[in-house]
Amino acid sequence: MPYRDRAHVERWLSDFWETHIVLSEKLSVVDDGFTPSQDSGLVVAALNRTPGVSFLSVAHVDGQPRWRVTFEPRSETIQLDADGVRELAREIGGLGELCAYLQQRTDEARDHGRPSPPRA
Numbered sequence: 720m721p722y723r724d725r726a727h728v729e730r731w732l733s734d735f736w737e738t739h740i741v742l743s744e745k746l747s748v749v750d751d752g753f754t755p756s757q758d759s760g761l762v763v764a765a766l767n768r769t770p771g772v773s774f775l776s777v778a779h780v781d782g783q784p785r786w787r788v789t790f791e792p793r794s795e796t797i798q799l800d801a802d803g804v805r806e807l808a809r810e811i812g813g814l815g816e817l818c819a820y821l822q823q824r825t826d827e828a829r830d831h832g833r834p835s836p837p838r839a
Contacts, residue, residue, distance in 0.1 A: 722777050722784055722825045725749075728761060731824045735817060745810075746817070762821070764788075764814055768807040770795055775818055777825070784829065786822045788814050 722728065729748050745765045762775040771791045777784045799807060 722786075722821070722828070723761070725761075727828075728821075731821060732762070734824075735820050739813070739816060739820075762817070764817075766807065766810045768799060768803050768810065769793060769797055773814060775814070775821060784825050786818050786825065788818050 725748050732746060732748065745767070747763050749761055749763060761777070764773045764775065766773060771793050773788055773790045775786055775788050777786055779785070
């Protein structure tokens, strides 16, 4: 499936960045040596307002691929002012948008039996 292929996911991210500014410089697709497991991700996102990383990966639910966002545990207390909370909410909202977008592209590829073409 294209969601497990680095080149396809990088193309999907590129397409996403054309219409979404959120997170564009803070995302990366992991190396080709990616081994899927519950504790691994394909797209890694670094949020500005929290330590550690979050990642997006695919789990199979009822036999269907479903993108999900995993937030690694944080051992540090995070204190933010109002602007910091708003920025964190914006970043998390961006992860939600990206997760939905990757799900849409995956569904299209699955339904058509081939990778989705780039968006116009």
